[in-house]
Amino acid sequence: MNTPFTNQQKPTLVNVIAWMTLASGIVNLFWGFGLSLTVLLSIVGIICIPLTILPTVLGIFEVIYAAKLLSSPPQAVLPSTNLAVLEIVCILAGNIFSVVVGILALVFYNDLTVRDYFARLNGTPAPLMPTPTPEPTLTSTMVEESIAGEESPSSDEETPKG
Numbered sequence: 001m002n003t004p005f006t007n008q009q010k011p012t013l014v015n016v017i018a019w020m021t022l023a024s025g026i027v028n029l030f031w032g033f034g035l036s037l038t039v040l041l042s043i044v045g046i047i048c049i050p051l052t053i054l055p056t057v058l059g060i061f062e063v064i065y066a067a068k069l070l071s072s073p074p075q076a077v078l079p080s081t082n083l084a085v086l087e088i089v090c091i092l093a094g095n096i097f098s099v100v101v102g103i104l105a106l107v108f109y110n111d112l113t114v115r116d117y118f119a120r121l122n123g124t125p126a127p128l129m130p131t132p133t134p135e136p137t138l139t140s141t142m143v144e145e146s147i148a149g150e151e152s153p154s155s156d157e158e159t160p161k162g
Helices: 012-040 043-047 049-070 081-093 096-109 112-122 140-150
Strands: none
Touching (some): 012 043, 012 049, 012 081, 012 096, 049 081, 096 112
C-alpha cells in the first residue's frame, strides 16, 4: 500500500457511505431476524422464508464492507454498487430504510471526489472527465446537399380539381 495515501483524509461522502452502510447493515440484521421469526409462526410464511433471508445476509455483508471503509489505514476496496442495489431490493422485505440508503449510496458513488478516492485507493487511473464534442463544421458537400434537398421540381405543384 502506498504510504503517502494513508496520510490523506477520506472525503466526507466516503465516511457518509460507510456510516450509512453500517446503520443499514444493523437494521437489516434486526429486520431479517425479526421477519424470519414472524414468518415461521405461520404455515403460509414458511413459503416466504427466502424473502426474509435477504436482509439478514445483506446485513452481514454491509457490516463487513462498512468496517473496511472505516478502517485506518484504509483498505483497498471498490465501490460496492452491488450492495447498494441489494439494499434497494430489500423493498421486497418491506425495509424502507435500506431502500433509501441504497439510493443515496448509488448517488454518492457517482460523485467525482468519491470516484477519485476509490481510484487512488486501489491504484487505478483516475476517472476521465467527459470531453465536450466539437460542433460539426459545414463542408462544401454538406452545403450542396442541403441546397439540392431544398429544391423541388415544378411538377409537384398542386393542380386545381374541378
